[in-house]
Amino acid sequence: MVLCATGAAAQDSSFLDATLWVQTSVEYRAVAKQTYRAAGANLVRAVRDPQWTAALEQEGTAMATLPPAVVLDLDETVLDNSAYQAQLIGAGKTFSDETWQAWVKEGRAGTVPGAVEFLKTAAALGVEAVFITNRVCDAASLEDATVRVLQLHGIPFQPANLMCKAGGSDKSARRKAAAAKYRLVMLFGDDFRDFVSLPKERDTLEGRLEMAVARDYWLGERWFVLANPMYGSWESTLSRSGRAKTEFLRK
Numbered sequence: 171m172v173l174c175a176t177g178a179a180a181q182d183s184s185f186l187d188a189t190l191w192v193q194t195s196v197e198y199r200a201v202a203k204q205t206y207r208a209a210g211a212n213l214v215r216a217v218r219d220p221q222w223t224a225a226l227e228q229e230g231t232a233m234a235t236l237p238p239a240v241v242l243d244l245d246e247t248v249l250d251n252s253a254y255q256a257q258l259i260g261a262g263k264t265f266s267d268e269t270w271q272a273w274v275k276e277g278r279a280g281t282v283p284g285a286v287e288f289l290k291t292a293a294a295l296g297v298e299a300v301f302i303t304n305r306v307c308d309a310a311s312l313e314d315a316t317v318r319v320l321q322l323h324g325i326p327f328q329p330a331n332l333m334c335k336a337g338g339s340d341k342s343a344r345r346k347a348a349a350a351k352y353r354l355v356m357l358f359g360d361d362f363r364d365f366v367s368l369p370k371e372r373d374t375l376e377g378r379l380e381m382a383v384a385r386d387y388w389l390g391e392r393w394f395v396l397a398n399p400m401y402g403s404w405e406s407t408l409s410r411s412g413r414a415k416t417e418f419l420r421k
């Protein structure tokens with residue numbers, strides 16, 4: 171693997187390790203599998219409790235009569251795009267919309283360990299899966315690359331429950347729309363924004379931690395977080411601060 175010889179060599183090296191951790195380590199596989207298995211083991215309890223919801227957008231609403239559903243992000247939660255990251259490293263490039271769209275069209279995304287088994291368990295229990303993704307896609311088209319890749323992996327879904335990016339990337343409005351149809355018993359994501367909407371003034375390290383701590387008791391019960399060391403809003407939160415990343419190291 172040849173890294174970009176100029177500029178951000180240290181950054182490339184850490185990106186390489188993050189991608190290799192996802193692609194080769196038994197530890198990554200174990201983290202993903204134990205997350206989905208823990209969720210599967212808890213699903214019957216979640217379904218039986220008519221007051222159980224995992225969505226902040228649903229709290230306080232009449233939900234007892236709604237059918238249960240689980241909500242999942244797609245990229246790095248259900249779909250594994252680490253090969254795209256590997257392509258970037260090989261080419262000495264960083265993320266761009268152009269290369270990302272080309273990757274999506276290829277339809278070669280794999281699946282995160284444990285995800286497909288969990289989705290089959292949910293379907294067997296009569297629990298719908300709602301996918302809220304920031305991919306630009308057309309859920310009603312059989313030609314759509316995201317629809318095709320879900321079908322390729324035997325992932326059951328209804329077109330109405332594949333909620334593609336519409337307008338902004340914030341997912342709260344789509345969770346709210348799903349909460350009108352279903353009791354949302356579990357949320358899955360690799361990014362904190364898959365669980366809560368962050369107002370700009372609170373989207374800082376301190377603000378995010380405060381919101382996370384307030385819902386600590388839902389972790390591993392209603393909220394299930396997949397590991398993604400390659401990219402995410404955790405990283406952009408640091409970059410946006412205007413401080414050097416090394417300043418955040420605790421020694």
Ligand SMILES: [Mg+2]
Nearest residue numbers: 243245246360
């Ligand atoms: Mg994701």
